[in-house]
Amino acid sequence: MIPLKDIKYVLLDMDGTLLDQYFDDYFWEHLVPENYAEKHNISFGRAKEELLSKYRSHEGTLNWTDIDFWSTELNLDIPVLKEQIRHLIDVHPHVDDFLSALKKHHKKVYMVTNAHYKVLDMKLKKTGIGKYFDRCITSGEIGYPKERIEFWNRLEKTIHFDKESTLFIDDLAHILKIAGEFGIKYLLHKTRASSQKEDTFPSGFPVIRDFGELLGSF
Numbered sequence: 001m002i003p004l005k006d007i008k009y010v011l012l013d014m015d016g017t018l019l020d021q022y023f024d025d026y027f028w029e030h031l032v033p034e035n036y037a038e039k040h041n042i043s044f045g046r047a048k049e050e051l052l053s054k055y056r057s058h059e060g061t062l063n064w065t066d067i068d069f070w071s072t073e074l075n076l077d078i079p080v081l082k083e084q085i086r087h088l089i090d091v092h093p094h095v096d097d098f099l100s101a102l103k104k105h106h107k108k109v110y111m112v113t114n115a116h117y118k119v120l121d122m123k124l125k126k127t128g129i130g131k132y133f134d135r136c137i138t139s140g141e142i143g144y145p146k147e148r149i150e151f152w153n154r155l156e157k158t159i160h161f162d163k164e165s166t167l168f169i170d171d172l173a174h175i176l177k178i179a180g181e182f183g184i185k186y187l188l189h190k191t192r193a194s195s196q197k198e199d200t201f202p203s204g205f206p207v208i209r210d211f212g213e214l215l216g217s218f
Helices: 022-040 044-057 067-074 078-084 095-104 117-127 149-159 173-182
Strands: 009-012 108-113 135-138 166-170 186-190
Touching: 022 044, 022 078, 044 067, 067 078, 067 117, 078 117, 095 108, 108 149, 117 135, 135 149, 149 173, 166 173, 173 186
Parallel strands: 009 108, 009 166, 108 135, 166 186
Antiparallel strands: none
């Protein structure tokens, strides 16, 4: 178990960790291909194939989550499309309880996300969880995605956390691995990123499926 009583800083990913990944999966795998297919007068299958190729070519870069970039690249109004399905944005079970407990126990709580600042703003307004954070930091603000060690070096200089008393929770094992290489002591893998998909496979990190599992650890 993670000794939350000994932890001073908590870094939390957003999409898939605190929020249900279903919103993003549905958006990029269904809504965008539908609109792309209509614009180019091609089948949904062909649109999805073309888009997946475009997505992969920018994976692990700042472009990956830059909705302004994708609006230009795809000639679609990505922010407007996201607003159409904003009702699908939702937190995972017990997220509010966990975040409230962190503040009650006077932890320094930071959101660290690759999400574009416009998407972050939309999701914070929809969920109301922004009140729990000392600060929300995007990879665009830092200048590197979380997949790069440079992100963590700059993050440390930005918020001055102590690696030995820091917990980082993310739904992606390869990002946890980079954070571990940087030196963050406590790493936790949040599985069940999407409520509509099966759990992710074991990653070599301690795992939680539900934030309720941590409520007894303070």
